[in-house]
Amino acid sequence: xxxxxxxxxxxxxxxxxxxxxFATKPIKKGTKIIRYFGPMLDCRKKKDDDVExxxxxxxxxxxxxxxxxxxxxxxxxxxACRPNAESDVNxxxxxxxxxxxxxxxxxxEINYDYGTEYFKEYLKxxxxxxxxxxxxxxxxxAEARAEKAKxxxxxxxxxxxxxxxxxxxxxxxxTAKSVKASKAGTKAGSSKAxxxxxxxxxxxxxxxSSGARPGPQVESTARESHGTVLxxxxxxx
Ligand SMILES: [Zn+2]
Numbered sequence: 001x002x003x004x005x006x007x008x009x010x011x012x013x014x015x016x017x018x019x020x021x022f023a024t025k026p027i028k029k030g031t032k033i034i035r036y037f038g039p040m041l042d043c044r045k046k047k048d049d050d051v052e053x054x055x056x057x058x059x060x061x062x063x064x065x066x067x068x069x070x071x072x073x074x075x076x077x078x079x080a081c082r083p084n085a086e087s088d089v090n091x092x093x094x095x096x097x098x099x100x101x102x103x104x105x106x107x108x109e110i111n112y113d114y115g116t117e118y119f120k121e122y123l124k125x126x127x128x129x130x131x132x133x134x135x136x137x138x139x140x141x142a143e144a145r146a147e148k149a150k151x152x153x154x155x156x157x158x159x160x161x162x163x164x165x166x167x168x169x170x171x172x173x174x175t176a177k178s179v180k181a182s183k184a185g186t187k188a189g190s191s192k193a194x195x196x197x198x199x200x201x202x203x204x205x206x207x208x209s210s211g212a213r214p215g216p217q218v219e220s221t222a223r224e225s226h227g228t229v230l231x232x233x234x235x236x237x
Contacts, residue, residue, distance in 0.1 A: 027110075
C-alpha cells in the first residue's frame, strides 16, 4: 500500500527548499488536511528528552511528537511566515492536525507557521526561504538598487553641474588659442610671439648659466602638480 494514496488531496513534491507537500485537489478553508504524528516523547524520561531532530512537535510541557518517522507525511510540510494552514493541537488527546486556514488551490504548496522557537533556532540563522520572506528580501533588494541608482543620478547631476564651468574654461582656452593663432597670422603678432618666446628662451638660458635654472623649474613642477591635485579633488567632491 502506497504511503500517499491517490484519494488524498496532497502529494509530496519538489519545493524551493527541498521537498514539500502540495495540494492536488481544492482544499477548503477549515479542512483538516493531514495528521502530524509519530512516537510520543515524554520529557520526564531522559531517553525521550534526549531525542533531537528537526521534526519534534511539542504538544505541551510534557509531551512531544517525534515526527521524524517515514510514515508521517506531514513532516514534508514546510514552514511559511504567511501560511495557508495551521497546526491544530489537541493537548488532551495529544493529537495534531494540519488544517487549512485559506482555500488552497491544486498545485499550491501547503505550509504552516512552525512557531517562534523553531524559527529562531533553525530558520533565522540560514534565512527563511518562505514566499513572504523571499518577497520581503526582493523588495529590500529593489529598494537598495533604487537607492543606489538615486545616488548615482545625484552624483551625475553634480558632475554635470561642475562640467559646464570646465567646458567653458576649455572653450575660453580654445578661443584664446585661436585668437593667438589669428594674431600669429598677422605680421606684427608673429613677430611679437617670436620675440616673447625668444625672450623666454633667453631667460632660461640665463638662469641655466647662473645655475639657478633647476630652482624655478622645480617650483613650477610643484605648482603644477599641486594644481592637478586640487583639480582632481574638485572632480571627486
Ligand atoms: Zn518566512
